[in-house]
Amino acid sequence: MKTLPNHFYSMPGHAHTTMDRKDLKELLLATGGQTLACGKLYDIKTKHLGAGVYKVYLKRYKEK
Numbered sequence: 044m045k046t047l048p049n050h051f052y053s054m055p056g057h058a059h060t061t062m063d064r065k066d067l068k069e070l071l072l073a074t075g076g077q078t079l080a081c082g083k084l085y086d087i088k089t090k091h092l093g094a095g096v097y098k099v100y101l102k103r104y105k106e107k
Contacts, residue, residue, distance in 0.1 A: 045069040047078065047087075051101060055080035059100040067097050077104060 045066040051058040062070065067089060076087050078101070085101035092098055 045073070047099070051078070052080045055083075055085050055101045056103075059098055061092065062097055062099055064095045064097065067099065070099070 045062070047070070048058070048060055051060075071087065074087060078085055078087060080101060084104040086104050088100050088102045090098040090100075
């Protein structure tokens with residue numbers, strides 16, 4: 044299973060990584076698009092960089 048690197052859990056507001064489409068899909072299906080870091084809930088966000096590559100980062104979850 045694809046997981047986020049460890050630095051996402053210690054510095055969630057500053058961490059980012061890149062993944063291909065297959066790994067990103069596996070990560071999102073395994074986590075439901077959210078994760079806990081530093082005792083707070085974060086949404087897993089992505090930005091398409093082109094050629095099937097995505098930048099992955101965390102953004103603090105806001106209740107609606």
